[in-house]
Amino acid sequence: MPGDGLRFVRTSYRGEGPSRAEQAPGAGIARAQLVRTRDVCEAREVFSRVYAEATLEPTRGTPFGCALEVVSFGATRVVMGDWTGGGQASLPDIGKHYILSLSAGGESAGHHAGETFRVVPDRRGALFSPGRSCVLDIDAEFHGRTLVIDRGALDAHFTALTGAALRGPICFDVALDLENGPGRTVHEIAQLFRRQIEQAWASPVLLTALRGALFTSLLVHARHSQSAILDAPQPRVAPACVRKAEEYMAAHAAEPITLADIVAAAGVPERSLRAAFVACRGVPPMDFLRRRRFELARRHLAEPSAGASVAGVAAALGLGHPGRFSVEYRRRFGESPSETLSAGRAAAGLPRLQPRRRP
Structure with missing residues (x-):
């Protein structure tokens, strides 16, 4: 370990949550510090487990630092990633998740499923869909706040809202405007969910309600391959x-x-x-x-x-x-x-x- 006092917590994150997570007082809420280091190899190891074999290439010749924490609540997780030195991350396959990428400071940019995106604090976000690759370049100082949603949970919410079963994942438009229009609502609900789940006194009852509102806002306000079904007028009692x-x-x-x-x-x-x-x-x-x-x-x-x-x-x-x-x-x-x-x-x-x- 580097002699700078930074701590590395080993976890088992693939699908079942951290093995050394701190359990919050509310049932179903787990917290874990995955890594806090200036060692690139340590950061790569944990990053590849959090994001399904992803790769990380820091910018050459610049001081590197990484801190990753996760808070899990059922099928939804908030990953807080603070990066120093910048670099490029590559995710060959998003896996069975939907990912909403936001920033609390600094910017990132890249491409996902043939579309370009830019993540800017309070202005631009990005939505990644299951089974697709993603490449992103991050600024020298970047504070990512990422919401990771299991595909099954969001797909089930879609079916509950519409009565329509899905045969494949929903494909979201990648770029999300957080300042104007419906994207602003998505951002406000996502921020409220994230801030609540990060609190030591977080209530599972409240988080369940906020998670449902987050899922609904994503499906209703973010454009995707099934938007036409949700855009249809609500049925009236027919003569x-x-x-x-x-x-x-x-x-x-x-x-x-x-x-x-x-x-x-x-x-x-x-x-x-x-x-x-x-x-x-x-x-x-x-x-x-x-x-x-x-x-x-x-x-x-x-x-x-x-x-x-x-x-x-x-x-x-x-x-x-x-x-x-x-x-x-x-x-x-x-x-x-x-x-x-x-x-x-x-x-x-x-x-x-x-x-x-x-x-």
Whole structure:
């Protein structure tokens, strides 16, 4: 150890929390000082365990210092990283976490999933999504305040809010404006959660409520691949004509039905039915039918028959050219139809489809 009095606390952080954490009075809250050192090798060792095999390269020729602490509350952790000397950190795979990167002093910048970002105190933050790489350069003096959220917890919160199940991780836009608009709300709630969890008297009851508010604010106010579902107007109690039309569409979505067919099933004039759908569902009847057909297509791809194909499903449901279908499918569900089909075939134990050879 260097003779400067700095202390290194060894921990086991992979998935189960620190093995030598200080347990707070509130159940479920654990605190640990992971490292406080000027030794680069020690810092690298701990950093790679905190952030899934990440690498750390300090700036050459500058004095280096690192202090890492973590406070855990269930599926959410706050990592406080204070860095001296600057350098570059590389995370080859974010793993099964969502990460909100904030700064209490100094700046960092980099790229994640092909998008650039900059973290500036009280002005800019960054959101990293699971299964993607990240590279960031940090200033000579940087005080990171990072919230790490287990993917399963945030995905479950999304399903509780929307009733929609996720087949893959939510993909957030990386850059987050903390000064203006919805991003400011995310920042305020995140800061409140972080400040509370760092207190010795932190209450698990209060932290549970704040964590729920944080998850909701991230899903509602930060843009991501599933934002369209949350942006949809909240459903109102539908009149009888809308319910009848929906029942007819649900029963005949796989058939080439027309607006006239739906109007006849609803038993009201077309203009009245259109107005009722827009008021209650936010879209006219045929747009609602198209949404149902895409949901049916997703079900067919996720639970495929042996001979199912993307082109076959699109044609059977009248969803147009496979290329245009794929573009709209990705926009709606955050993944390509072929990805859904591949996952569905794997889950059902079916062999992968081999690409057709051109003659």
